Amino acid sequence: MSNVVNDTRIPNNVDLASDKKLQRALEQWQPKFVDWWVEMGPEGFQKDDVWLRTAISVESDGWAHFDYVKMPEYRWGIFLADQVPNRKIGFGDNLGQPVWQEVPGEHRNTLRRLIVTQGDTEPASVEQQRLLGQTCPSLYDLRNLFQVNVEEGRHLWAMVYLLHSHFGRDGREEAEGLLERRSGNPDKPRILGAFNEPCQNWLSFFMFTFFTDRDGKYQLLALAESGFDPLSRTTRFMLTEEAHHMFVGETGVMRVIERTAQLMKEAGFSGDVRKLGGIDLPTIQKYLNLWFTLSLDLFGGEISSNAAAFFAHGLKGRAHEEKEFDDHVALEGFHAIDVPRDGKLAREDVPMRNAMNEILRDSYVADCQRGVDKWNRVLEAAGIEYRLKLPSRRFHRHIGLYADVSATPTGELIGKEEFTRRRGEWLPDAADEAYVQSLMTKPVYEAGKMANWLAPPARGIKGKAIEFEYVRHEL
Numbered sequence: 001m002s003n004v005v006n007d008t009r010i011p012n013n014v015d016l017a018s019d020k021k022l023q024r025a026l027e028q029w030q031p032k033f034v035d036w037w038v039e040m041g042p043e044g045f046q047k048d049d050v051w052l053r054t055a056i057s058v059e060s061d062g063w064a065h066f067d068y069v070k071m072p073e074y075r076w077g078i079f080l081a082d083q084v085p086n087r088k089i090g091f092g093d094n095l096g097q098p099v100w101q102e103v104p105g106e107h108r109n110t111l112r113r114l115i116v117t118q119g120d121t122e123p124a125s126v127e128q129q130r131l132l133g134q135t136c137p138s139l140y141d142l143r144n145l146f147q148v149n150v151e152e153g154r155h156l157w158a159m160v161y162l163l164h165s166h167f168g169r170d171g172r173e174e175a176e177g178l179l180e181r182r183s184g185n186p187d188k189p190r191i192l193g194a195f196n197e198p199c200q201n202w203l204s205f206f207m208f209t210f211f212t213d214r215d216g217k218y219q220l221l222a223l224a225e226s227g228f229d230p231l232s233r234t235t236r237f238m239l240t241e242e243a244h245h246m247f248v249g250e251t252g253v254m255r256v257i258e259r260t261a262q263l264m265k266e267a268g269f270s271g272d273v274r275k276l277g278g279i280d281l282p283t284i285q286k287y288l289n290l291w292f293t294l295s296l297d298l299f300g301g302e303i304s305s306n307a308a309a310f311f312a313h314g315l316k317g318r319a320h321e322e323k324e325f326d327d328h329v330a331l332e333g334f335h336a337i338d339v340p341r342d343g344k345l346a347r348e349d350v351p352m353r354n355a356m357n358e359i360l361r362d363s364y365v366a367d368c369q370r371g372v373d374k375w376n377r378v379l380e381a382a383g384i385e386y387r388l389k390l391p392s393r394r395f396h397r398h399i400g401l402y403a404d405v406s407a408t409p410t411g412e413l414i415g416k417e418e419f420t421r422r423r424g425e426w427l428p429d430a431a432d433e434a435y436v437q438s439l440m441t442k443p444v445y446e447a448g449k450m451a452n453w454l455a456p457p458a459r460g461i462k463g464k465a466i467e468f469e470y471v472r473h474e475l
């Protein structure tokens, strides 16, 4: 299956040529995708040579090829991880049954909806990031932005392949819809909240790739468990690409912190680091608060009958279902959740299956904490006492149990007025936005140069020097 066909219009390892009808349908969708890319992809860089990796197979030792390419000519392909022989459904009511190669009729609508929701986030993120190139802090970062963007484009392809190959006419209509909705457009918004939020500066971009792409990691891990085998195989390969997106976020924030620590030293610690053009730690904390909580919403409600049904039917599992859990049926047992009742929190036992969104969120929060700990080690090594913290899950939520209450970052419930009054202490306000924006008015296009607010990376990409011309930008 992993024989790769690269000499066709659509690179793939799914033997597309053997299914002419499917091939034609995808070849009709392809120019519409490229039109969307040119309209909504990175603005001002479509003619540049960018040193990008392209997926060419799913072999772990050589799945990627690196070279200069103009983004509209990127070879977006369809790649599924190899089939696991005799794979069985690993959880829910169908535990131990053979996985499905075709969509079971009774789960058709639910699966389509999960695939469309996943697919919708991919182009949405490209739309959110389309102006960032114009304020890039270095060519290295510019290239990473575009790498993330083209791969999100490929993730859209991955979902469109499933829609075209398994969902007939309505699948094809959904594939069109994925190119029609627009991030942040009130008339035709993207499906999930965080994907309609503006991502207008590079601090937001780094937080987004750390926190929001990491929701992608956990949703993909849960879908990789699916009894619908083509979905499992597709998402398993997407996860290999996702690792780089989170690397961009983790090291991006880390480099901001390194530079801030350095400037704080220069300012004599008590001084205002903004005077030296750095991003002060309280502002970094506010952006962390914003993107962490927007991303928490992406896991859905804490108590969810949808999630229970996805699990029961074997459509969506937990992250690392086999390795991390003993009971894969989950009909017994409870998950304790703090439920707001009359202005107070009451701990309630929620039947396990109904708590699946919260259980996935638990894994996600633990993974986020590992990254925050690394950031804090940079502060510690620099002799700075300040520590970054993940806020409470109750803070600044728009989905689920805490959507209708207000809470502080440490999780105490407060009145709406107090929240509104103190919002600027916890989340970026207009002045913070204006300050961060002011650092990024001029792009840095000189190879090897870094913007003042950001430390250089530890090394370049794939053995190239940091000074390598990752993007040949025509001024």
Ligand code: BYC
Residues within 6 Å of the ligand: 114, 115, 117, 118, 121, 122, 125, 152, 191, 192, 193, 194, 212, 213, 214, 215, 216, 217, 219, 220, 297, 298, 299, 300, 301, 302, 303, 304, 305, 306, 307, 316, 357, 399
């Ligand atoms: N915004 O039962 P509930 C990625 C809706 S990111 C708006 O609590 P459920 C990427 C929900 O649809 C990964 N609406 O939720 C990252 C439901 O509507 P109905 C994306 C929301 O269904 C960076 C109602 O509220 N992948 O790949 O258990 C860059 C009650 O919902 C939201 C996936 O999400 C929200 N945040 O779970 C690029 C995987 N949350 O039924 C890419 C597929 C909930 O009342 N999606 N609602 O009309 C899913 O598994 C589920 O749809 C969700 C929601 C986990 C998102």
Ligand code: FE
Residues within 6 Å of the ligand: 122, 151, 152, 155, 216
């Ligand atoms: Fe993605």
Ligand code: FE
Residues within 6 Å of the ligand: 152, 213, 216, 242, 245
């Ligand atoms: Fe991603």
